[in-house]
Amino acid sequence: MIYQHIQIPPKGEKISFKKGVIKVPNYPIITYIEGDGIGVDVSPVMKKVIDSIVAKAYNGSKAIQWMNIYAGKKANDIYGEYLPQETLDAIKEFSVSIKGPLTTPVGGGVRSLNVAIRQMLDLFICQRPVKYLKGTPSPVKAPEKVDMVIFRENSEDIYAGIEYQEGTAEVKKVIDFLQYEMGTKKIRFPDTSGIGIKPVSKEGTERLVRAAIQYAIDNNKDSVTLVHKGNIMKFTEGSFRNWSYQLACDEFGATTFGDGPWKSFKNPNTGMVIIIKDVIADAFLQQILLRPEEYSVIATLNLNGDYISDALAAQVGGIGIAPSANLSDTIAVFEATHGTAPKYAELNKVNPGSIILSAEMMLRHMGWIQAADMVLEAMSNVIQNKTVTYDLERLMDDATLLSCSEFGDALIDYI
Numbered sequence: 001m002i003y004q005h006i007q008i009p010p011k012g013e014k015i016s017f018k019k020g021v022i023k024v025p026n027y028p029i030i031t032y033i034e035g036d037g038i039g040v041d042v043s044p045v046m047k048k049v050i051d052s053i054v055a056k057a058y059n060g061s062k063a064i065q066w067m068n069i070y071a072g073k074k075a076n077d078i079y080g081e082y083l084p085q086e087t088l089d090a091i092k093e094f095s096v097s098i099k100g101p102l103t104t105p106v107g108g109g110v111r112s113l114n115v116a117i118r119q120m121l122d123l124f125i126c127q128r129p130v131k132y133l134k135g136t137p138s139p140v141k142a143p144e145k146v147d148m149v150i151f152r153e154n155s156e157d158i159y160a161g162i163e164y165q166e167g168t169a170e171v172k173k174v175i176d177f178l179q180y181e182m183g184t185k186k187i188r189f190p191d192t193s194g195i196g197i198k199p200v201s202k203e204g205t206e207r208l209v210r211a212a213i214q215y216a217i218d219n220n221k222d223s224v225t226l227v228h229k230g231n232i233m234k235f236t237e238g239s240f241r242n243w244s245y246q247l248a249c250d251e252f253g254a255t256t257f258g259d260g261p262w263k264s265f266k267n268p269n270t271g272m273v274i275i276i277k278d279v280i281a282d283a284f285l286q287q288i289l290l291r292p293e294e295y296s297v298i299a300t301l302n303l304n305g306d307y308i309s310d311a312l313a314a315q316v317g318g319i320g321i322a323p324s325a326n327l328s329d330t331i332a333v334f335e336a337t338h339g340t341a342p343k344y345a346e347l348n349k350v351n352p353g354s355i356i357l358s359a360e361m362m363l364r365h366m367g368w369i370q371a372a373d374m375v376l377e378a379m380s381n382v383i384q385n386k387t388v389t390y391d392l393e394r395l396m397d398d399a400t401l402l403s404c405s406e407f408g409d410a411l412i413d414y415i
C-alpha cells in the first residue's frame, strides 16, 4: 500500500499470519498512535521502556520498528480530518498497533474516535485483564483476590450510536413508527423524548463468548461468567445470556450443571471443570467487591464492559495502570484504558502504567513472552519500592513521588 503521510521504517518487517497463527519477525513494524492529551506524556515513555526491555530480553537481536500513524488532533492538523482512511489501512495492513487515548471532537462527525476504530475494523473483542500487582494501594481489604479477564463485546449494543435527538424530525418519525405501527403506549413523554437503539445479535454474541471460553481453556481458568441485565432487556441482554449458554453446549460440549441454568464441561487440555455461569449486572457490581475470588473470565456486552472495567480497575490501583486490547482474529490494537485527562496534559505527571501494561499484552500477543514477563516484574517491583506517580503516591504512606518519565526510567533501571 502507498501511504501519503505515513513513513514505513526502512528496517522494519511486516507481521503476518499463517493458518491463523501470528508470525513475528525480529524487527516487526508496530503502528503507533501517540494520542491526544496525556497521550503525549505516556506514549513516548511506553516506547522507551518497551525498547529497553526488548533489547535486554533478546540481547539486541529483536527490536520493534515503531511506525507513526495519526488519529485525533494530530491527524486533523496533518490531514484535516480526525480519523484518516490511511490510518485504518495501516492498522489493517500491519496487524499489531498500540495507541494512546484520543479526544472525541465535540459536535458533529465521528462520535468517539476510539469506538470508531473498533467498529470500522470490526475489533469485536475488548480484552481487559484486571490483576493485582503486589504493593499497589487499593480501597478494598483483599485486592489480591481480584484476578479477572474481561471480554467486552466491542462492536454493537448502545455503542452502535443509533440515536435520535429530542425535538428532531427523525425522532418524531421513530416515535410515530413505534406508537402507530408497533402499537406501543410505553413512551412516557413522546413529545420530549430522545431515542437510542440497542442492537445485540446472536452472531456478535457468539464470536465474543467463543473467544472468552477458548481463553478459559487455553489459560486453565475455572469459570466464564456472563454478565447481563437480561431480566430487564429480555431480547438483547437476555438473549445474550441464552445464546451464550447454547454456544457452550453446542461448541464446547457443556451440559447442565446442578439445577441449571449454569453449564459445565471439562477442559480438553487439563481435565479441569470449567463452569459457565451468569450474573445480573447490578448484582455483579456488588459481588466483585464482596467475593471477587468467585470470578475469573467475564463475558459481557459493550456498555456493561465499559462500567465493569473501570470499577474493577479501581480495586487494583485505578485506570492509570489498567491495560486493554481490541482484537479481531487478525488485527490487534492495544490501548490505554483511560482517556486524555486534559487537565494533566503535557505536565509529565500521570501514570504511564496503563499503556505500558497494554504493551505487555502486545508483547505476549506477539509471542515475546520473556520481554512481557520482564515488564510485569519491573512494574511490580517499582510499585513495591514505593516509587510511583501522583495517583498511587497520594494513596500510599512514605512513597516517593515520580513524574511520568521518571516512573518509566525507574522501570528501566530495575531491568
Ligand SMILES: NC(=O)C1=CN([C@@H]2O[C@H](COP(=O)(O)OP(=O)(O)OC[C@H]3O[C@@H](n4cnc5c(N)ncnc54)[C@H](OP(=O)(O)O)[C@@H]3O)[C@@H](O)[C@H]2O)C=CC1
Pocket (backbone or CB within 6 Å): 038, 042, 100, 101, 102, 103, 104, 112, 114, 319, 320, 321, 335, 336, 337, 338, 339, 340, 341, 342, 350, 351, 352, 353, 354, 391
Ligand atoms: N480509549 C480512549 O482513548 C478513551 C478516551 N476518553 C476520552 O478522554 C477524554 C477525557 O475523559 P475523562 O472522562 O476525563 O476520563 P480520563 O480517563 O481521561 O480521566 C479521568 C480521571 O482518571 C484519572 N486518570 C486518567 N488517566 C490517568 C493516568 N494515566 N494516570 C493517573 N490517573 C489517570 C485522573 O483522575 P484524578 O483526577 O483523580 O487524578 C483523571 O482525572 C474524553 O474526551 C473522553 O472521550 C475516555 C476514555 C477512554
Ligand SMILES: O=C(O)CCC(=O)C(=O)O
Pocket (backbone or CB within 6 Å): 104, 112, 113, 114, 115, 306, 337, 339
Ligand atoms: O472513546 C471514548 O471516549 C470512551 C471509550 C471508553 O470509555 C472505553 O473504551 O473504556
Ligand SMILES: [Mg+2]
Pocket (backbone or CB within 6 Å): 306, 307, 310, 337
Ligand atoms: Mg471506559
